[in-house]
Amino acid sequence: MTECKDPSACSIVLRGASKDVLNEIERNLHDAMEVGRNVLNNPKLVPGGGAIEMEVACRLNDLATKVEGIHQWPYKALASAFEVIPRTLA
Numbered sequence: 001m002t003e004c005k006d007p008s009a010c011s012i013v014l015r016g017a018s019k020d021v022l023n024e025i026e027r028n029l030h031d032a033m034e035v036g037r038n039v040l041n042n043p044k045l046v047p048g049g050g051a052i053e054m055e056v057a058c059r060l061n062d063l064a065t066k067v068e069g070i071h072q073w074p075y076k077a078l079a080s081a082f083e084v085i086p087r088t089l090a
Helices: 019-041 051-065 069-089
Strands: none
Touching: 051 069
């Protein structure tokens, strides 16, 4: 593919130990190609792995310190709920 002067198509051969593994490989390849297409069409990415959820949790905790009394509890509860997502991913 790198030495072709005017590429228009290519074939990808997939191999797997079983039909289930092969179907999973095909699904993953399809997802990866869709991601590549989306990045080329709209080159904007967000960090993954729970980074956004941790940022939201940090900002909610900061906001909770500015609120007095029991009114800060909902902020802290929601921040704690957002922290579960990265912990689960890890």
